[in-house]
Amino acid sequence: MKILVINAGSSSLKYQLIDMETESVLAKGGCERIGIEGGKLTHKAHGETFVIEQDLPDHTVAISLVLKELVDKKAGVIGSMDEIDAVGHRVVASGEAFTKTTLVTDEVMETMEVIKELAPLHNPAAILGVNACRAVMPDKKMALVFDTSFHATMPDYAHLYAIDYEDYQKYKVRRYGAHGTSHKFVSQAAAEYLGRNIEELKIITCHLGNGSSISAVKGGKCIDTSMGFTPLAGVPMGTRSGDIDYAAAEFLCRKKGMTMEEGLTYLNKKCGMLGVSGVSSDFRDLCAAAEGGNDRARLALDMFNYSCKKYVGAYMAALGGLDVLVFTAGVGENTVSVRKAICENMQAFGIVLDEKKNDYKNDGAIHDVSAEGSRVKILVIPTNEELVIARETAALL
């Protein structure tokens, strides 16, 4: 069985064609600058990279070009489109409308239109992606795989905000979380790697990238996560503030003459590591600047590490202990000093990092970086969200 995984952004579209028998990637790539002049498709297959530069006025043109590449004599990996069994689409937010992977129908797409406002930067793009694929491949079965599904198991006391309950009921304002497919993948991969039954494990998964979230996973089910109604909440991130007192945000809006909407853009795009350091949102730049003596870069990193550590502590309490601590995503997989700082002085909680094992260059493999005798296993696991989307799509069929 072959599954095409689509991750559509407002002006981009990433794809992978995955062979489910071997769970291997046959081809992958992405379209950039859709709807803007200077469109480009980068396609990787057979160990080669193929680049096509042509205007991509909309997502339908982009997906048509992707399909053309997939069946191309030279760059292609399949004889015809019939070999694609189904398409799995990544969707960021589902609200309470969908709690699991869902087959695309007209009715489902109508609901998607209704919940579009839950993730205004992402969901409209996913809809464009689905509609484009339906236009080009009308007979193909398609699935929506939601980032929020994995978090749907959070108990009410964990996912609710302490607002008027009737407002929650009316507007569905609550914690939904994000990065669910990644948290799911790495928690399952951790259990597999350790040869343990996930039902018996208490796991904390730290997805630390440009956007970061931390989840508490008990028996394979998410019981809490750091992101909230939107990805703005939780630990400070590349450009997002993370948790902030609403009154402080309102005060800033007033002082800086920003509307509520401008305030949100400010908190999402100008804060976090970038805002504190004044250097960059990128952890490689931050580490280099801090090593070079830049005090604000050091401060930004200290704030990030401290916040992550606090979430780990809180989730140990929520889980009633901890068996495995997992690091994943760009920062979690690559930034040695971040893992070290988060695990520092956690001996009392059974978390002891082996500094030598921790100091390795990411090679795409799973690494156990816990010290001999550490009660908690500390694992670094490269995430694979596309594979989860493909697995979920295949399972739905």
Ligand code: ADP
């Ligand atoms: P996104 O949330 O955009 O998916 P990623 O998970 O790709 O983000 O993480 C991006 C972050 O990972 C950046 O801050 C980057 O500095 C950091 N990072 C650190 N080392 C590396 C590396 N060797 N390769 C890629 N990203 C790295």
